Structure formats: C-alpha cells, structure tokens
Amino acid sequence: MGDSLSRRTFLKSSALAVAGLAASASAAAAAPLLRGPDNEPDEDVKKVLHERFGTRPIREGHVTLDVPDVAPDSREVPLLVESDLPMIADNFVKGFHIVVDHNPDIYLAGFNFTAAIGAATLDTRIKMRRSSHVRIIAETSKGELWSTSRFVYTSLNGCV
Amino acid sequence: MRDDIGQGKIILPAKITRDAVINIRALLSHPMLTGMSRDQAGIPIPAWYVKEVEVIYGGERVAHFEWTSGISRDPFVGFSLRAVKEAPLNVTWKDNKGGVFTHSADVKFTTTTADATR
Numbered sequence: 001m002g003d004s005l006s007r008r009t010f011l012k013s014s015a016l017a018v019a020g021l022a023a024s025a026s027a028a029a030a031a032p033l034l035r036g037p038d039n040e041p042d043e044d045v046k047k048v049l050h051e052r053f054g055t056r057p058i059r060e061g062h063v064t065l066d067v068p069d070v071a072p073d074s075r076e077v078p079l080l081v082e083s084d085l086p087m088i089a090d091n092f093v094k095g096f097h098i099v100v101d102h103n104p105d106i107y108l109a110g111f112n113f114t115a116a117i118g119a120a121t122l123d124t125r126i127k128m129r130r131s132s133h134v135r136i137i138a139e140t141s142k143g144e145l146w147s148t149s150r151f152v153y154t155s156l157n158g159c160v
Numbered sequence: 161m162r163d164d165i166g167q168g169k170i171i172l173p174a175k176i177t178r179d180a181v182i183n184i185r186a187l188l189s190h191p192m193l194t195g196m197s198r199d200q201a202g203i204p205i206p207a208w209y210v211k212e213v214e215v216i217y218g219g220e221r222v223a224h225f226e227w228t229s230g231i232s233r234d235p236f237v238g239f240s241l242r243a244v245k246e247a248p249l250n251v252t253w254k255d256n257k258g259g260v261f262t263h264s265a266d267v268k269f270t271t272t273t274a275d276a277t278r
Binding site: 076077098103104105107108110111112116118119121124125126127159160 | 181183185193194196197217220221222223224225226227228229230231232233235236237238239240241242244
C-alpha cells in the first residue's frame with residue numbers, strides 16, 4: 001500500500017512537472033519578446049524563404065495560427081490559419097505559405113487565393129518529422145509578407 | 161492496397177445566402193506517401209502524393225494549392241468562398257503519378273417559401 005502511494009505521489013508530481021513545462025512553453029509562445037532568437041530561422045530555412053520571397057521583408061503580424069502546443073499525432077497536426085488583412089478586389093491575401101523548419105520539405109505547402117474567396121482562412125492537417133517551428137507567411141496581392149510562427153512539440157516522426 | 165483512393169467530397173454549409181462568405185471543406189482519400197517509409201520487407205515505398213489542387217467556382221479559378229507530401233493522408237482542406245452566384249464548385253486534385261480526381265458540389269441559395277412569396 002505504502003509502495004503504491006509513493007508511486008502515486010511520484011506520478012502526480014511528474015504530471016505536474018509536465019504540466020508546468022507545457023505551461024511555460026505556451027507562455028513563451030504567447031510572449032514573442034521572450035521567444036527572442038529561438039524564433040530565428042536557421043540557414044536552411046533562410047535559404048528556402050529567400051528562394052520563395054527574395055529579399056522582401058517578412059514582418060510579424062496580421063496572421064494567426066491555431067495549432068496544438070503538443071501534437072498528439074505528428075502524422076496529423078491540425079492547423080487553423082486566419083488573417084485580418086483586407087480581401088477586396090485590388091488588395092487581398094494572395095496566399096498562405098506553410099514552412100516547417102525541421103521537415104524534409106521545409107516549404108510544406110502554398111495555398112493561393114483570389115479576392116473571390118471573400119476571407120483568408122485555412123484549415124488543414126500536416127505531417128511533422130519532429131518538434132519544430134511552424135511558420136505561416138501571408139502574401140498580399142501588393143507583395144507584402146506577414147507572418148506568424150508557433151513551436152509545436154511532437155513525439156514520433158510523422159513523415160511517413 | 162486501399163480501394164477508396166480518389167474518393168472524396170465537398171461539404172458546403174446547409175444554408176447559403178447570396179454574397180455570404182461560406183466555409184468549404186474538401187476531402188480526398190489519398191495515401192499521401194512521402195517516399196521515406198519502407199514496407200514490411202524493407203523495400204522503400206515510393207512517394208505518391210497530391211501536388212496540386214484547383215478550386216473552380218462557376219468556371220473561374222478562385223484558388224489553387226501547391227502541396228508536398230507533408231500534407232496528411234486523406235488530405236483535408238477548409239477555406240472560404242464568397243457565394244456570389246449559384247454555380248457548381250469543382251475541386252480537382254492532381255497527384256505526382258498522373259492521377260486526377262475531381263469532385264463537385266452545387267452552390268445554391270437557400271430560399272424559404274416565405275421569401276419566395278414575398
């Protein structure tokens with residue numbers, strides 16, 4: 001009995017520790033200033049961004065990404081992307097680009113829109129090889145680039 | 161091998177009013193293989209995935225997507241559409257092995273009998 005109690009206490013405390021880790025991870029995600037250089041793309045990612053977007057500046061803002069902090073299944077990580085940028089005939093979101101730093105294909109997908117869709121929203125599911133930043137870049141018809149990123153923890157390699 | 165590959169559906173909201181921005185959901189049965197896994201005998205399984213998706217609304221291409229094998233198996237995509245006309249909505253998926261799959265749904269405005277007699 002004493003044994004199982006101590007085991008229970010151990011499980012409880014480790015569960016708390018995990019919860020604490022998750023909480024600090026989401027706190028870091030919520031405060032971009034605290035994230036600091038961690039959000040900085042590495043050389044491979046920079047190369048991909050440069051090939052796609054040239055030297056145009058990619059600024060943070062105007063895009064929201066809803067994704068679990070910890071993905072239960074790295075073969076199917078749900079993404080929900082929205083933007084508050086205008087969606088009118090001469091000024092609209094031309095596309096959302098998905099970049100996952102540590103995936104075999106760093107540039108995972110591009111979703112190109114016209115003004116006819118009325119609102120820039122996207123809902124899909126992606127694979128992730130391992131824990132990584134997931135970046136969304138919104139490109140406007142005027143060529144501006146707006147982005148957001150979230151760090152997603154995964155367990156198994158989902159790139160099957 | 162699965163026998164449902166290429167089956168799919170386009171889901172529209174139950175009620176659509178003119179000029180409303182509606183949510184479209186498009187689903188296709190497809191293995192979306194990266195080419196990085198092996199079968200039980202250790203033989204690599206070749207890549208097989210949807211590369212391109214086109215969304216045509218009343219003859220006009222309103223969206224197109226470029227995908228890699230990083231999109232999950234049985235790919236799902238949800239996006240918006242401004243319902244400006246009653247017209248078919250066709251979604252075509254093209255894979256890297258030449259497979260082309262099209263599914264469609266009709267955008268129709270909801271008219272209640274009260275509206276019709278008014």
